[in-house]
Amino acid sequence: MTAAALATAILSSAATAAEAHGGDAAAQANNPLANMTAFNMQDYDIGKLTDSDDWANQFRVRFAKPFSVSGTNWILRASLPVTMTVMT
Numbered sequence: 001m002t003a004a005a006l007a008t009a010i011l012s013s014a015a016t017a018a019e020a021h022g023g024d025a026a027a028q029a030n031n032p033l034a035n036m037t038a039f040n041m042q043d044y045d046i047g048k049l050t051d052s053d054d055w056a057n058q059f060r061v062r063f064a065k066p067f068s069v070s071g072t073n074w075i076l077r078a079s080l081p082v083t084m085t086v087m088t
Contacts, residue, residue: 038064056085 028034039062046056061080066073 035066037066038062054085056083058083 028036040060042060042062044058044060046058048055059082061082063076063078065076067076068074
């Protein structure tokens with residue numbers, strides 16, 4: 001699956017979820033205490049490293065999922081950074 005196809009699938013499912021919940025989904029997306037699962041992908045491009053002609057790229061995948069254990073609320077968060085440096 002290409003990155004464009006994956007992005008389209010994610011955006012499509014997010015739009016469907018937003019339609020199902022009405023305006024409440026938009027409000028909950030900005031609420032850090034909302035009971036929502038989150039999956040984020042971020043890409044940071046570092047055009048030129050200091051004192052060299054090398055460049056770097058960092059891609060992060062982040063996941064957050066709230067859950068309960070014995071009547072207490074918890075949140076599971078995981079991050080996976082992938083860094084690439086290209087020597088010229």
